[in-house]
Amino acid sequence: MHDVAETSHHLYPLISDLGLILMTAGVAVLLFKKIKQPLVLGYLIAGFLAGPHFTLFPTIQEIENVEVWAEIGVIFLLFSLGLEFSFKKLVKVGGSASITAAVQIVLMIIVGFTTGKLLGWNFIDSIFLGAILSMSSTTIILRAFEELNVKKQKFAGIVFGALIVEDIVAILLMVLLSTIAVSQQFSGVELMESIFKLAFFLILWFLAGIFFVPTLLKKTKGLLTEETTLIVSLALCLMMVILATAAGFSPALGAFIMGSIIAETTKAEQIEHLIKPVKDLFGAVFFVSVGMLINLETLQEYALPVAIITVVTIFGKTIATMLGAVISGQPLKQSVQAGMSLAQIGEFSFIIATLGMTLGVTSGFLYPIVVAVSAITTFTTPFFIKNSLQVYNKLKIIIPKKWEDRLDNYSANTQSIQKTNHWKKYISSIVLHIIIHTVIIAGIVFAGISYLIRLANGPFTYYAYIFLTVVALLPFLYALALQRVAIPSLNELKNDNKNVTPLILIALFRILLSFVIVFIMINELINPLAGIIVLLVLIAFGILFPKRIQRWYGKIENQFIENFNDREISEAIRNKSDLTPWDGHMTTFEIPQESLIAGKTLYELKVREEIGVNIAIIKRGDLIINIPDKDEKIFPKDIVYVIGTDEQVKEFELFIDKSLVSSVDYNTExxxxxxxxxxxxxxxxxxxxxxxxxxxxxxxxxxxxxxxxxxxxxxxxxxxxxxxxxxxxxxxxxxxxxxx
Incomplete structure (x- = not known):
């Protein structure tokens, strides 16, 4: 009885605290929804009202419990961000968004660090401030874009691409900041070790995840109801959290990696839909926990730093992003719009600030200041986006005509077709091939020596595990040493006698690297007999089963490529935004079930004559109609691909809205x-x-x-x-x- 009573005593604060959090959050979000403000601000205010610094209302009893809920919230928040991320998207955002994000991040880290030092802060607080200011808020930007109806405009693509790059850089920053925080100084060697370790595990986890996770989801397709899909996806998320923690990284990194792996599968949209309520629940708890740290006395004391950092954030990020976009070759109009869209801090800024507090290396005032700056910039973001076009028009009047012409010429030149360098393409393919297979081999050796062989409880199992490890290595050693890396222009390189010697040297280097890896493995095993077994197994399999090893690797490679491209193939038609010249762009619209334009031909609609847009593609279920003629009809649920300028696309969207049956008089007899x-x-x-x-x-x-x-x-x-x-x-x- 005493145990039961004790258990109930410990359970009660946990439930009452969670109830208080959700009750306060519920009231706050309803109010903020009513006044059309971002819900994140509602959560922050709810946290302040339920926190220890505001005594008018009931207060949380056990902060430790809330911290546990908040940690879970960060995990599911990062898992959800990973589902929206996709490593393939990072490649596809291209140089433009990557350069824009890179310039903005580097400049804002420098500006933030300098601002912190000028305010008299220590090194750690200043470097954390720089990292915090370099991150923008995906949630706030998405909400503002939806409210202002600009998601389909051209500059929005630059913004989304930059946010994708920021997501992966944020993960890298978290690892680097942890290293700096532990050593309390900037050590180049330790940072390089951290970067190398992060890169190794990212590649290994991603390759293994893409091979196993989509295969698992496809094999169990008939068993995956909504309930089982949710459970499996959460299990995969938490499994990667455990692996990341065991490797010395944060749990948030593991959640993000698993989310990005699942993002490459055809189940991504369904899992994202299913996980949303879980993410919303625990995400709310996280943001409420952030709000609990708001102390009005601290904010009053640091009112001047809040004001300075807010100004630095708004104008610094606007100018840095605009500069990055111009350098990447974007026209001035889109550069200004993108810059004024990213002028805020948000989710990752909170997570980085939380990291500093968890490690106990940042000062107590940093967190409330970050929250205050985020709240202010959240309110200013929609205003800046809305007025970005007017700012561009004024800027166009101010800058000299000569400068404007130079910017236009620079933008046109950077987007022109460049001549392909066959050697550059071949070397990049070879380097990627070597890195991927070296990481896989190192991962197998690491798992075999560090874990599998240590589980052996006798000589038989010891040598059996060594044998299994070597067999698992065979297809990847073959690929590293002998697999042909083909590019379309390889034959042209071979036909030129000048290229024969470099190609032979590259082939010999790959073979030599394979021998070095085998030598390292034998050296690590120490046991001479184990080393002999490794060599004998490799030689025997290489002589007796070369074709089988080759076919085995071929199956593994084909399975990986199939998994990697599954989602892309199913959505291939959606990736045609590069079919538009100059200021035009392609965007998609789904024809509503209740639209009055359904059943009409393109000739009857006359959208080209009256609006100026072209309908380039119609997707009807699995049927794809490229370049439809004037007699092609539009049906409900068709997805039409429209080419036009921002203004024309907006007018077409208005045309679709006006065609809804809701505009019909239902009293008509x-x-x-x-x-x-x-x-x-x-x-x-x-x-x-x-x-x-x-x-x-x-x-x-x-x-x-x-x-x-x-x-x-x-x-x-x-x-x-x-x-x-x-x-x-x-x-x-x-x-x-x-x-x-």
């Missing part, structure tokens, strides 16, 4: 009426030429002529005086049309 054609002017005209349908908002369901009945006559049917026309449509309009 629809009737079937028959009338005799007595109007001489309609005699001899076709149904299309008569415009009866347009003038009466009705359809001609049938025609009677000389006792014969024609159901649903064709538009080319010629009307004659005395015909009885049966119309289905608006009672009043039909009556008005045929009133004598």
């Amino acid at each position: 629809i009737v079937l009426r028959g009338f005799e054609l007595t109007n001489e002017s309609l005699h001899g005209l076709t149904i299309r030429e008569s415009k009866i349908r347009e003038n009466s908002t009705s359809i001609i369901a049938g025609i009677e002529r000389n006792g014969k009945r024609i159901l649903n006559p064709q538009p080319t049917f010629i009307l004659q005086k005395g015909d009885i026309i049966w119309l289905v449509g608006d009672k009043k309009k039909i009556a008005a049309l045929f009133t004598e």
Whole structure:
């Protein structure tokens, strides 16, 4: 009985604290939803009201419990961000978004660090401030873009690409900041070790994840209901969290990596949908826990630093992003719009600030200052995005015409087609091939020597584990040493006699690297007998089963490529935004079920003549209609790919909105009426030429002529005086049309 009572005693604060958090958060988010403000601010205020620094309302009893919930919140928040991230997207954002993000991040780290030092802060606080200011808020930007209806404009693509790059850089910064925090100084050697370790595990986890996770989801496809999919995805997330923690990284990194792996699968959208309520729940707890640290006395004391850092954030990030976009070759208009969109800090800034507090290396005032700056910049973000075009127009007037022409020429030149360097392409392919297979081999050796062999409880199992480790290495050693790395221009390189010697040297280097890896493995095993077994197994398999090893590797490679491209193939049609020149861009619209344009041909819609856009592709289920002709009809749920400028796309979106059935008068009485054609002017005209349908908002369901009945006559049917026309449509309009 005593144990039960004790358990209940410990359970009660946990439940009451969670209840207080959710109750306060619920009231706050309803209020902020009502006044159309970001929910993150509502969570922060809810945390302040429920926290220890505000005593008017009930206060959280055990902060430690909230910290546990908050840690879980960070894990699911990062898992969700990973689902939206995708490493393939990082490659596809291209040089433009990567350069934009890189310039902005580097400049803001420098500016933030300098600002901290000028304010008299220590080294650690200043470097953390720089990292915090370099991160923008995906949540706030998405919300602002939706509210301002600019998601389909061209600059939004630059912003989203930059946010993707920021996500992966944030993970790297967390690892580097942890290293700096532990050593309390900037050590180049330790940082390089941390970067190398992070790169090794990122590549290894990603390769293994892409091979196993999509395969698992496909093999169990028939068993995956919504419930089982949710459980499996959460299990995968927490498994990677455990692996990341065991490797010495933060749990958040593991969650992000698993999210990015699942993002490459065809189940990504479903899992993202299923995980959203879990993420929202624990994410709310995380942001509420952030709000609990707000201390009005501290903010009052540091009001000047808050004001300075806010100004530095808004103007610094705007200028840094704009500069990065211009350097990457973007036109000045899109550069200004992108810069003014990224002028805030958000989720990752909180997580980096939390890291500093968890490690106990940052001062107590940093966290509340970051929260205050985030709150202010959250309010300013929609205003800046909304007025970015006006700022560009004013800037265009101010800058000299010569500068504007140079920027336009620079932008045009950076986007022009560059001549392909065959050697550069081949070397990059070879380097990537060597890195990937070296990491895989090192991972297998590490797992075999560090874990598997140590589990052996006798000589038999010891040598059995060594044998299994070597067999697992065989296909990857073959690939590293002998697998042909093919590029389209390889034959051209081979045909030039000057290239023969470099190609042979590269092949010999790969073989030598394979021998070095085998030597290292033998050296690590120490046991001479184990070393002999390794060599004998490698030689025996290499002589007896070369074709099988090659086929084995081929199956592994094909499975990986199939998994890696699964989602891309299913969404290939969506990746055609590069088919537009100059200021135009391609975007997609789904035709609503209730749209009145459904059933009409492109000729009838006349969107090119009246709006100026081109419909380049129509996707109807699995059917893809490229370059549809004027007689192609639009149907409900069609996805149309529209080419146009920002203004034209916006006008087309308005055209779609106006076509919804909601704009129809539901009080209209629809009737079937028959009338005799007595109007001489309609005699001899076709149904299309008569415009009866347009003038009466009705359809001609049938025609009677000389006792014969024609159901649903064709538009080319010629009307004659005395015909009885049966119309289905608006009672009043039909009556008005045929009133004598």
